[in-house]
Amino acid sequence: MTAIDVRSLHKKFGKLVALDDVSFTVDDGEFFCLLGPSGAGKTTTLKSIAGLVQPDSGSVSLGGQDASDIEPNHRNLAMCFESYALYPQHNVFDNIASPLRSPNLRLPDGEVRERVGRTADMLGVGHLLDRGVDQLSNGQRQRVALGRVLVRPAHAYLLDEPLSHLDAKLRTSMRAELKRIAHGDLMTTTVYVTHDYVEALSLADRIGVIKDGRILQVGTPQQVWDTPETAFVAQAFGKPRISFVSGGLVNDNGVTRFISSDGAITVPVSGVDAQAGETVQLGVRPRDLTLHTGAGEQPAGTERLDGVVYVLEHLGRQTEVTLRIGESLVSVVASRRDAEGLGVDDKVSLLLDPARVHVFGDGDDGRRLSR
Ligand code: ATP
DSSP, rough: OOEEEEEEEEEEEEEEEEEEEEEEETTTTTTEEEOOTSSSSSSHHHHHHSSSSSSSSSEETTTTTTTSSSGGEEEEEEEESOOOOOOSSSSSSHHHOOOOOTTTTTTOOOHHHHHHHHHHHHOOOGGGSSSSSSOOOHHHHHHHHHHHHTTSSSSSEESSSSSTTHHHHHHHHHHHHHHHHHIIIIIEEEEEEOHOOOOOOHHHHHHHHHEEEEEEEOOOOOHHHSSSSHHHHHHHHHHSSSSSEOOOOEEETTEEEETTSSSSSEEEEESSSOTTTEEEEEEOGGGGEEEEEEEEETTHHHHHHHEEEEEEEEEEEEEEEEEEEEEEEEEEEEEEHHTTTTOOOEEEEEOOGGGOOEEESSTOOOBBEEE
């Protein structure tokens, strides 16, 4: 086990900037998720840690030691990349056992058998050890590839989208399994690359959000969810996505209020670091809003926004209702009962708790202005 320190990595491929000052630290035994869209620089970061990509500048330290002069195969990192390649002529046992037979390790046969059996059982492929890998489903292959990583003692695991080829059901169960393995049985430092925010929120001790080769925020799942530092980070988490309304701030008898550009939405916001007149955007998560259809009292301390139904999308037991309020679109997740009988253009209201809104500067890169 070892801590990983990534400091100011820069990497260009021709003119393309793949990494632009990437820095973060992964503590000893920590499960760290690198989350970002396609092309963000996740794999390049992971390969830089592994020594498979040579950064133009910056450094990687493993267990406090600068790794620049350590060859990839001497870094003692176990890696699983998305394009897993298994040995087609070997069965499952030999594929999982292969890292244990490398010249670096060469474990005795008894220990190899014991480790392979334990790892295969952990991943639910213990009954397939004698099968050729050409007789496996894609999901089983991916588990064998993961087995090949987890089987060996290593300072750290580097996992690049290891669940991406699994169907939705298997993905959910493997995610739970991986969480148990990583947090319980192994406690090995892990860097896990994903573009799936649910995976990151459920697996990670901490998440680093990366976009265009830059780390936007590093924090616990709760921190990135509750206090996203940019509008992009806010919209990277949650489905349906956070709604944004563009507008400005005014001082109304000592109370700072957000007013949308068309004046249709006004909400008191406290603790905001912004200049009056600056263009800002209000972010509201659909699950932080309540649909108010007229029945029942409006709870104290809530704000009411009146609009009309723009789109209804049924999500099983819940319904996503998008309202048009002036020129803005704001979504809410409502119970099926609350949304029953609603149709497009019906008048409805939303209730919001002003403490649950987020204020950002303008645009995707808009910085958090709420404290
Ligand atoms: P994905 O989720 O699609 O795998 P990623 O976040 O892992 O994306 P990277 O693979 O790190 O992104 O790529 C970052 C950028 O660098 C991309 O624009 C990619 O096209 C480019 N890139 C990566 N490797 C190379 C290479 N060997 N040569 C040229 N460009 C590359």
